[in-house]
Amino acid sequence: MLQEKTMVNDALADEKNGLTFYANAISECANPQLRSTIQQIRNNCETSQYELFQLAQAKGYYKPAQQANESDIQQVRSQLQG
Structure with missing residues (x-):
C-alpha cells in the first residue's frame, strides 16, 4: 500500500503537469469560448495544486x-x- 506522502506528492506532480498542459492548450486555442473554458479548468487546477502544496508542506512532505x-x-x- 502506498504511503500518504507518496500519494500526496504524486497528486501534486500530476496537478503541476496538468497546469503545463492547460497553459499550452490555452496558448494554442483559437476558439474564444473553448479558450475561456480551458482557462476556468486551469484556474480550478491551480487551486487544487495550491491546496495540495499546502497539505504537503504542512505535513513535511514537500520542502520548497x-x-x-x-x-x-x-x-x-x-x-x-532585458
Missing part, C-alpha cells in the same frame, strides 16, 4: 527551495526585462 535573496531577485528581474 530556500528563498532567494534580494540580489538574486534583481538579477533574474533584469535578465527577464
Whole structure:
C-alpha cells in the first residue's frame, strides 16, 4: 500500500503537469469560448495544486527551495526585462 506522502506528492506532480498542459492548450486555442473554458479548468487546477502544496508542506512532505535573496531577485528581474 502506498504511503500518504507518496500519494500526496504524486497528486501534486500530476496537478503541476496538468497546469503545463492547460497553459499550452490555452496558448494554442483559437476558439474564444473553448479558450475561456480551458482557462476556468486551469484556474480550478491551480487551486487544487495550491491546496495540495499546502497539505504537503504542512505535513513535511514537500520542502520548497530556500528563498532567494534580494540580489538574486534583481538579477533574474533584469535578465527577464532585458
